[in-house]
Amino acid sequence: MTETIRLLQVPLNYFRKEPIYLIIVLFFILELIFPFIISNYWILRIILFANLFVIYATSFDLLAGYGGIISFGHSLFFGGAGYLAGLLSLNFGLPLIVCIITGCLFALIVGLFLGYICLRLKGPYLAVVTLICPLVVLTLLYISPTILGGENGIAGFAQLAGGSLVKQFYIVLIVTTISLLIISVLAKGNFGLILKAIREDEIGAEAAGINTTKYKLMAFIVSGFFSGISGTLYAHIMGSIGPTMMSLQYGMIPVFMVYLGGASSIIGPFIGAYVVTFLDLYLLAFPYLRIIIYAATIIFVLRFFPNGLIAVPNEIGRLKRWLS
Amino acid sequence: MDILVNGVLLGLGYCLIAIGMALILGVAKVFDLTYAIYYTIAPYAALALIRTLGPITPFWLVFIISVGASVAFALATHALLIIPIQKQHLVVFVSTIAVGMAVQELLIFKAGSEPIHLPAILKGSSNIFGVWVANQKLLVGGVTASVLAMLWVFLSKTRLGLAIRVTAEQPEAMKMAGGNIRMIFLLTAILAAIVAAVGGLLLSPIYPLHPFDWLDLLIIAFAVMVLGGLGNIWACLPAALILGISEVAVAIYIPFGGIIKRTVGLIIIFLVLVFRPTGLFGIKGWEEES
Amino acid sequence: MAILKVEGLVKKFGGLIAVNDLSFSVDRGKVLGIVGPNGSGKTTSFNLISGFIKPDSGKISLNGDDITKLRPYVIVRKGMARTFQIVRVFRHLSVYENVKAAKIFNVDRGEDIDEKIAEVIHLVGLKGKENEKAINLPIGDLKRLDIGRALAAKPSVLLLDEPFSGLSHQEVTEIIPLLLDLTTKGMAVVIVEHVLRELKRLAENIIVLNFGVKIAEGQFENVINQRAVREAYIGAVNNV
Numbered sequence: 001m002t003e004t005i006r007l008l009q010v011p012l013n014y015f016r017k018e019p020i021y022l023i024i025v026l027f028f029i030l031e032l033i034f035p036f037i038i039s040n041y042w043i044l045r046i047i048l049f050a051n052l053f054v055i056y057a058t059s060f061d062l063l064a065g066y067g068g069i070i071s072f073g074h075s076l077f078f079g080g081a082g083y084l085a086g087l088l089s090l091n092f093g094l095p096l097i098v099c100i101i102t103g104c105l106f107a108l109i110v111g112l113f114l115g116y117i118c119l120r121l122k123g124p125y126l127a128v129v130t131l132i133c134p135l136v137v138l139t140l141l142y143i144s145p146t147i148l149g150g151e152n153g154i155a156g157f158a159q160l161a162g163g164s165l166v167k168q169f170y171i172v173l174i175v176t177t178i179s180l181l182i183i184s185v186l187a188k189g190n191f192g193l194i195l196k197a198i199r200e201d202e203i204g205a206e207a208a209g210i211n212t213t214k215y216k217l218m219a220f221i222v223s224g225f226f227s228g229i230s231g232t233l234y235a236h237i238m239g240s241i242g243p244t245m246m247s248l249q250y251g252m253i254p255v256f257m258v259y260l261g262g263a264s265s266i267i268g269p270f271i272g273a274y275v276v277t278f279l280d281l282y283l284l285a286f287p288y289l290r291i292i293i294y295a296a297t298i299i300f301v302l303r304f305f306p307n308g309l310i311a312v313p314n315e316i317g318r319l320k321r322w323l324s
Numbered sequence: 325m326d327i328l329v330n331g332v333l334l335g336l337g338y339c340l341i342a343i344g345m346a347l348i349l350g351v352a353k354v355f356d357l358t359y360a361i362y363y364t365i366a367p368y369a370a371l372a373l374i375r376t377l378g379p380i381t382p383f384w385l386v387f388i389i390s391v392g393a394s395v396a397f398a399l400a401t402h403a404l405l406i407i408p409i410q411k412q413h414l415v416v417f418v419s420t421i422a423v424g425m426a427v428q429e430l431l432i433f434k435a436g437s438e439p440i441h442l443p444a445i446l447k448g449s450s451n452i453f454g455v456w457v458a459n460q461k462l463l464v465g466g467v468t469a470s471v472l473a474m475l476w477v478f479l480s481k482t483r484l485g486l487a488i489r490v491t492a493e494q495p496e497a498m499k500m501a502g503g504n505i506r507m508i509f510l511l512t513a514i515l516a517a518i519v520a521a522v523g524g525l526l527l528s529p530i531y532p533l534h535p536f537d538w539l540d541l542l543i544i545a546f547a548v549m550v551l552g553g554l555g556n557i558w559a560c561l562p563a564a565l566i567l568g569i570s571e572v573a574v575a576i577y578i579p580f581g582g583i584i585k586r587t588v589g590l591i592i593i594f595l596v597l598v599f600r601p602t603g604l605f606g607i608k609g610w611e612e613e614s
Numbered sequence: 615m616a617i618l619k620v621e622g623l624v625k626k627f628g629g630l631i632a633v634n635d636l637s638f639s640v641d642r643g644k645v646l647g648i649v650g651p652n653g654s655g656k657t658t659s660f661n662l663i664s665g666f667i668k669p670d671s672g673k674i675s676l677n678g679d680d681i682t683k684l685r686p687y688v689i690v691r692k693g694m695a696r697t698f699q700i701v702r703v704f705r706h707l708s709v710y711e712n713v714k715a716a717k718i719f720n721v722d723r724g725e726d727i728d729e730k731i732a733e734v735i736h737l738v739g740l741k742g743k744e745n746e747k748a749i750n751l752p753i754g755d756l757k758r759l760d761i762g763r764a765l766a767a768k769p770s771v772l773l774l775d776e777p778f779s780g781l782s783h784q785e786v787t788e789i790i791p792l793l794l795d796l797t798t799k800g801m802a803v804v805i806v807e808h809v810l811r812e813l814k815r816l817a818e819n820i821i822v823l824n825f826g827v828k829i830a831e832g833q834f835e836n837v838i839n840q841r842a843v844r845e846a847y848i849g850a851v852n853n854v
Contacts, residue, residue, distance in 0.1 A: 204702030295426035
């Protein structure tokens with residue numbers, strides 16, 4: 001109990017020290033007026049999805065950037081929660097809010113299991129195990145076309161806010177803002193510091209009195225939970241669920257977004273999510289080139305800008321100094 | 325008996341697939357996920373060649389050029405992408421996945437997502453221990469055996485093979501002795517690509533190849549490598565046989581077996597890494613080196 | 615009164631006996647040195663005592679509590695902290711963050727954590743470098759940071775694993791008063807060291823290990839002159 005209190009303790013000048021909160025609040029206020037100033041239906045929808053992916057990417061960053069646990073199977077949370085929510089809605093007609101919460105709780109529990117499995121794994125081994133977990137579940141989908149929708153997925157269940165784009169936009173905006181605030185408090189505070197310590201040197205962290213097992217599990221649970229939120233909302237906005245939600249592609253999405261924007265920050269995944277979502281909009285015109293461009297981009301970024309876009313100003317500064 | 329024969333033959337094919345990747349992992353200590361692309365490129369190249377040059381092209385020419393295409397791709401990937409960032413395992417992991425996804429899309433773009441079929445080299449079937457098997461499968465088994473034998477001879481009896489083994493165990497020692505490690509890594513990549521390409525060319529007549537199969541191939545290679553034990557390429561053979569036999573057994577005995585087959589590999593990877601990371605014959609402490 | 619008591623510690627790795635029936639105790643405010651040639655089981659003993667590996671048999675007591683089977687982080691919170699032969703610091707974090715990470719679970723109600731962190735940083739002589747990233751620090755400062763991380767846990771027993779290796783005589787001279795001062799406040803210190811000349815300035819008593827067995831124990835001068843000890847060291851570095 002006292003440990004939990006310690007986690008949330010913040011010094012008095014905390015909010016002044018961390019600009020991120022101001023940024024989140026500004027973001028919220030700015031986007032509040034979007035439905036009024038943006039008349040283009042599609043652009044509004046894109047921003048809505050960008051916000052959803054902000055939650056997805058940021059939750060991934062908590063585990064990967066702060067905790068150093070890079071899982072390639074976050075689509076398990078995203079798709080798993082989405083599928084559960086969609087199935088509950090379709091088969092039992094439960095109210096949306098119940099479906100969504102159940103989906104998120106499911107993601108949370110899955111996070112616990114996956115975290116437990118991954119406790120003793122490191123680096124590439126962790127990457128491989130996390131990568132294959134959603135694939136195993138996917139096989140389950142393929143063999144039960146009637147119940148779970150098989151290859152084609154399921155459509156036709158209740159949509160968020162009865163399909164009204166504006167209402168959906170505001171719901172997602174509120175959820176995104178709250179999620180960002182919660183994740184920021186965790187990441188910028190003691191919890192984030194503990195995760196970073198574990199990332200830097202797990203044995204050293206243990207020698208510093210940190211219960212590494214507990215915090216690694218907590219990181220998985222929190223990360224899974226928020227990925228689940230974005231997955232369930234995604235499912236209910238699309239009105240359909242399909243195997244792609246649990247594919248490698250959707251598992252790589254947060255990886256791309258976080259490393260493009262800059263890991264171990266809140267603003268990095270945020271930028272990454274927006275950039276990728278908007279980039280995707282333009283690349284939809286070139287279906288095959290799309291993935292090639294993503295691939296080339298991530299390779300380029302990892303090679304030359306390992307700290308992501310947010311570090312670009314520093315890199316440019318360094319380059320200028322080097323040139324002069 | 326049916327299971328045994330088919331399982332063994334399948335396992336031999338899997339061994340061929342896995343051993344190249346095990347080589348790269350053992351020597352360069354990286355997970356090169358584009359490896360499955362080396363397998364994929366050869367049959368597509370072969371098909372393209374046959375289509376442009378006509379069906380009377382001598383098969384050995386097509387063979388050599390297709391293998392060459394894989395080798396060229398492997399060299400490019402390793403020289404440009406992997407070797408510069410060799411020490412950063414996760415970056416290599418992500419980058420090679422990215423390349424794989426890109427090539428997959430390229431292939432779908434150019435050749436569609438319908439599976440391709442190469443004409444078999446050995447037609448017809450023979451009766452082995454009372455089971456009828458396609459001759460092509462026997463060819464695969466034979467080729468795998470010879471490849472393994474040649475590899476063994478190369479690695480243990482030649483100077484170059486010795487150089488590779490030294491680099492695998494003690495790269496620093498190799499560097500100090502004046503060896504060119506980069507060349508060794510590239511050479512390993514070439515070997516791996518040749519093995520993969522040969523595997524692709526021989527196996528695609530039996531198992532139609534889709535552009536997105538590279539992921540499945542990786543899973544097979546991984547399952548074999550981890551089961552056998554990372555760092556020990558010869559362990560690929562028994563591991564591959566186990567995988568092959570299990571898959572055939574599952575396909576026959578378990579409902580939906582055809583689809584679940586791939587899960588066998590996944591489950592093996594999962595169980596091994598979680599409960600016995602060194603695999604069956606793995607070298608302990610290998611992970612600490614990397 | 616012994617604050618740390620080790621009884622009958624045994625650890626085997628396969629067929630090799632790394633630690634063979636090791637027993638010793640340390641009183642409050644005392645410094646004990648553990649010496650011995652390479653491979654004599656010194657670091658293994660530390661790992662056993664601090665909970666990073668589990669002994670095959672034996673008992674470890676801290677202030678009367680049995681800590682043999684506890685996880686390392688619990689042992690730290692109970693008051694025994696350690697440093698590492700190859701320093702373990704959080705490289706991409708600042709000095710401040712390094713100490714804070716260790717302080718979070720070791721600060722008492724009512725204490726101001728920033729104050730306590732500043733105290734530790736000042737104590738190990740890193741004042742003014744709070745915002746430096748650990749990765750930029752020279753080895754001497756890294757050793758100080760390692761000790762700082764251990765001290766942040768307010769230990770009653772401090773285990774130092776080769777604290778002087780890699781340090782110049784000057785740097786060691788600067789650290790010794792810090793350690794002696796801590797002992798006057800009741801902290802017990804156990805030091806594994808090779809650099810016997812420097813160790814002599816700190817440890818009144820030492821125990822000598824060879825092949826996992828304690829072959830000598832007692833006051834520094836007496837022990838060093840024992841025949842068994844000199845024999846154990848022949849072939850190894852002898853820099854007394």
